[in-house]
Amino acid sequence: MLELKSVSKSFGSKAAVKDVSLAIPVGSMVGIIGRSGAGKSTLLRLINRLCDPTEGKILWRGQPISELKGAKLNQWRARCGMVFQQFNLSPRLDVLTNVLIGSLARQRGLGPLFKVFPIEERARAILELHSIDMEEVALQRCSTLSGGQQQRVAIARTLMQSPEIILADEPIASLDPANSQNVMETLAGINRDRGITVLVNLHALDIARRFCARIIGMNDGQIVFDGPPDALNAAVIDRIYGRQFVENITENPSQMEVKDTLEAVA
Amino acid sequence: MTTINPYLNLSRQDLIAKAIAIAPKLVSIPISRRLLNYGVWVLAALAFALLCKNVDMTPAVFAKGFKNLLRFFGGMFPPEAAGQEIRILSALAATFAMAVSGTFLAIFGAIPLGLLGAKTLVKQPLAHFLIRRFYDVFRAIPALVWALILIVAYGLGPFAGVVALAFADIPRLAKLYAEAIENCDPKPQDGILAAGGERVAILRFGLVPEVLPVMASQSLYVLESNFRHAAILGIVGAGGIGFELEERIRIFAFDQVAWIVIAYVICVMLLDTISEKIRSHLIHG
Amino acid sequence: MLQNMIKTDENKAKFVAEFEARRKIVVMKHRAAQISIVLILGLILGVSFYTSGFFITNYGTDPMSRIGDLLNKMIPDLEPQNLLKGRSQSGSIASWFYDMPTWLSLLSQTVQIALVATIFGSVLGFFASLLASKNLSPLPWLHWSSRRVLEIIRTLPDLIVALILVAAFGVGPLPGVIAIALGTTASLGKLFSEANETIDWRPVEAVKAVGGGWWTQIRFGVIPQVLPNYASYALMRLEINVGAAAALGVVGAGGIGIELSRAITYTEFDTYLALLILIVGLIFIIDIASEAVRHHLIGLKLAR
Ligand SMILES: Nc1ncnc2c1ncn2[C@@H]1O[C@H](COP(=O)(O)OP(=O)(O)OP(=O)(O)O)[C@@H](O)[C@H]1O
Ligand SMILES: [Mg+2]
Numbered sequence: 114m115l116e117l118k119s120v121s122k123s124f125g126s127k128a129a130v131k132d133v134s135l136a137i138p139v140g141s142m143v144g145i146i147g148r149s150g151a152g153k154s155t156l157l158r159l160i161n162r163l164c165d166p167t168e169g170k171i172l173w174r175g176q177p178i179s180e181l182k183g184a185k186l187n188q189w190r191a192r193c194g195m196v197f198q199q200f201n202l203s204p205r206l207d208v209l210t211n212v213l214i215g216s217l218a219r220q221r222g223l224g225p226l227f228k229v230f231p232i233e234e235r236a237r238a239i240l241e242l243h244s245i246d247m248e249e250v251a252l253q254r255c256s257t258l259s260g261g262q263q264q265r266v267a268i269a270r271t272l273m274q275s276p277e278i279i280l281a282d283e284p285i286a287s288l289d290p291a292n293s294q295n296v297m298e299t300l301a302g303i304n305r306d307r308g309i310t311v312l313v314n315l316h317a318l319d320i321a322r323r324f325c326a327r328i329i330g331m332n333d334g335q336i337v338f339d340g341p342p343d344a345l346n347a348a349v350i351d352r353i354y355g356r357q358f359v360e361n362i363t364e365n366p367s368q369m370e371v372k373d374t375l376e377a378v379a
Numbered sequence: 380m381t382t383i384n385p386y387l388n389l390s391r392q393d394l395i396a397k398a399i400a401i402a403p404k405l406v407s408i409p410i411s412r413r414l415l416n417y418g419v420w421v422l423a424a425l426a427f428a429l430l431c432k433n434v435d436m437t438p439a440v441f442a443k444g445f446k447n448l449l450r451f452f453g454g455m456f457p458p459e460a461a462g463q464e465i466r467i468l469s470a471l472a473a474t475f476a477m478a479v480s481g482t483f484l485a486i487f488g489a490i491p492l493g494l495l496g497a498k499t500l501v502k503q504p505l506a507h508f509l510i511r512r513f514y515d516v517f518r519a520i521p522a523l524v525w526a527l528i529l530i531v532a533y534g535l536g537p538f539a540g541v542v543a544l545a546f547a548d549i550p551r552l553a554k555l556y557a558e559a560i561e562n563c564d565p566k567p568q569d570g571i572l573a574a575g576g577e578r579v580a581i582l583r584f585g586l587v588p589e590v591l592p593v594m595a596s597q598s599l600y601v602l603e604s605n606f607r608h609a610a611i612l613g614i615v616g617a618g619g620i621g622f623e624l625e626e627r628i629r630i631f632a633f634d635q636v637a638w639i640v641i642a643y644v645i646c647v648m649l650l651d652t653i654s655e656k657i658r659s660h661l662i663h664g
Numbered sequence: 665m666l667q668n669m670i671k672t673d674e675n676k677a678k679f680v681a682e683f684e685a686r687r688k689i690v691v692m693k694h695r696a697a698q699i700s701i702v703l704i705l706g707l708i709l710g711v712s713f714y715t716s717g718f719f720i721t722n723y724g725t726d727p728m729s730r731i732g733d734l735l736n737k738m739i740p741d742l743e744p745q746n747l748l749k750g751r752s753q754s755g756s757i758a759s760w761f762y763d764m765p766t767w768l769s770l771l772s773q774t775v776q777i778a779l780v781a782t783i784f785g786s787v788l789g790f791f792a793s794l795l796a797s798k799n800l801s802p803l804p805w806l807h808w809s810s811r812r813v814l815e816i817i818r819t820l821p822d823l824i825v826a827l828i829l830v831a832a833f834g835v836g837p838l839p840g841v842i843a844i845a846l847g848t849t850a851s852l853g854k855l856f857s858e859a860n861e862t863i864d865w866r867p868v869e870a871v872k873a874v875g876g877g878w879w880t881q882i883r884f885g886v887i888p889q890v891l892p893n894y895a896s897y898a899l900m901r902l903e904i905n906v907g908a909a910a911a912l913g914v915v916g917a918g919g920i921g922i923e924l925s926r927a928i929t930y931t932e933f934d935t936y937l938a939l940l941i942l943i944v945g946l947i948f949i950i951d952i953a954s955e956a957v958r959h960h961l962i963g964l965k966l967a968r
Contacts, residue, residue, distance in 0.1 A: 161873055191875030201870035205888040209405065214884050218875030226883050233391045236398035236406050243401050251405050267870075274874055430780050433773070434918065435838040444833030451832060472715050479712035519947035520940065523823065523911040527928050528936060532734040537717040611823035614915060615925075618717065621824070628827050636828070640820070647819040 114138055115160070115278060115310065120169030122155055129155040131334035142304040142311045144325030146318060148354050152334040153314040157280040161195050162186055191218030194276030198283040200263040204256035208247065208266050211255055212238040215273025241269040245299060261292025268299055278310040279303065286316055297324050455637035467623055467639055471646055474619035477537050478605035481544025486598050488549040493556025500560070514550040522547035522608045523615060530616050540617025544608060548601050555597040563589040596658040603654050606647050740934040761938050767923060771946055773837055774919035778905040781841045785848025786898045792849060793856030794882065800860055802878065817850035822908055826917040837918025844905050852901055859893040860886060892961050899954040906950045910943045
């Protein structure tokens, strides 16, 4: 169980996450929605400890992880995979090395600094690449891949960590629909087959509905909705995105699909 | 869509066997390639070791000199001017003055050469190439080398030093100026041409306002490096702080050496800061 | 509003007069600034030329003829019919470059000094740059203080450092190597740290997020991004260092410079010219080679 107890985070005077409490059972797939600046990314970064909470406590399987430091912190980060919107691969390194980066927390000695990894790690990296149909490009530079391929490499890198939980921060926001579908299915498959807990930030409401059994809505740093997709009615969407958003949808073609969903709900 | 292979609990052997079944070449790197990799590293290391040996970089030589060096360092504290503050400071002033004078002469010499070296003004490609290569040849001669020979011509003293600095900087500045002129935006010049301007007018109102700040900032940059070059010319007899330093190093008066070096470093950092301020003001307005 | 104001002629005249007055002030201010800049520059130059002792040297009344004399002495007495004869025949090229084997070995020593110093300087400069770049430095005060230390080292001329090192290590190439490596460390440390500060932070964050330590973040997040820049800076520095190594011999720090000062002390001015030609040729070759490699690197970078 992942537990957040009154977690807050402020950057200077700006409060990005305000007094958030959550409990997420192991093995669930949770979508987090909310408009830009709602604090979704900050929430995931707090869990991965890429930033430190100003207040509150975070626990994983009963262990407090919000106070970890040094080697213990790195061990936690290894158990907690992160998938980024911009993939965050090293463009000039080949695909295989980028995947092997996921095993870094396990490595000892100077070998990795010279790109020398144990043979079983290489084997695992290849199996992970194979599971996403990417073993053919293993020796290509990452910069030569398409966005969807890069995101799948990034997911393979995360899987190399053998994570207990995966945090995905808008993993499909810079992908086209076909690739988005593919990446979301990969994430759902990981959740289903391996029992890894998945928390995924999403912009598009319909995607969240389709892939997540539980949806959390954030607005202005606070949780304003937490429930199954069926409970997402117009009033709730209004609370998450604000009245203005719903009115603007009609003018913004890129958000048409959200509008369709809204109408379907209404 | 793919299903994720449930191989999480595979043993090491099974893992490797499975991966080899998928992509044999990726798992275990062939011995020949591994040997090649290591071979390259070993060769590079050997070559480097040989280089080090050739330049006396051996532990024995190093250790011996290091002991002396530690002794010197011990002698540096506390820094001490031995009542020669005035003499040292005026030598410092003379050194910086030498740098300013040399740079000024160099600017004078470099302006026509810079114009000559710019592609926009000398359009013939071969001529342009030859002119620029000519500057490159002279750019290779350090100020110290000029100073050695000029001191023969003009005797010991700062005159030779100033001229040496100027000689060393003229080709450097000429190249920088030529590049500045080449890189300047041609649109204002076209505008003046379109308005029926003469060639002189084009230069005066189109080119000069564009390149002057760049050239000024490059001149300042050269001036900064001359603060350092001027200090070493004293070693070969051009006076200034280099001479004072050399004298004291020869008699192992390291407390005074330290005093001079500290004074010098403070002055150079101060002058650099001023020059950098002016430069960034020139470039960013 | 403006249009309303200049609708009537009276207003218009007033407007023009006001504008003219303001323009005059601006122009005068501009002039004053220009004049004062020229005055200050003139003052600095006057003081500089006076303080430097430029005018009090005993070079006689005709500086140009002295240069002429010197040039005369520097140009070797070559005889066309003997040009290609052996070393013992005066007037031949071989007799002008009479000690070629020694000079070639000194030239090669010069290159080796520059190479070793550049390699050490690059490696040390790399470690220094990690401390000196704002985004990577483990501690803020370390970033600040390592920057200052690099700046201080950069102000020290290599020849002065070499002079002290020759006193400690004795005459030989090692003092030259250390002096040049020190300067290279300082200048590359600065350039590398500037390159480090412009990197894309996302790959570094990814390594951090998988639980990689500081060194692995540097190795897999930073280095792949900056390596081409590092290489081209190091090559540029190598070009500079060959010139520096050629000059350092003058104070006994190894390389061809020692022959330069010997030629001067024995008033062999034609030999001096010969050495000069060799040095310039060497630097020229190094420049061209390093330029080719640099362009290759840049080409690779653009292709990516
Ligand atoms: N490093 C930071 N420094 C200062 N303010 C920050 C920082 N990171 C986030 N913020 C602020 O915190 C708030 C929440 O940001 P966050 O990135 O978590 O939002 P988000 O919901 O992920 O938005 P988006 O959909 O645009 O990614 C924003 O107002 C943002 O400006
Ligand atoms: Mg975000």
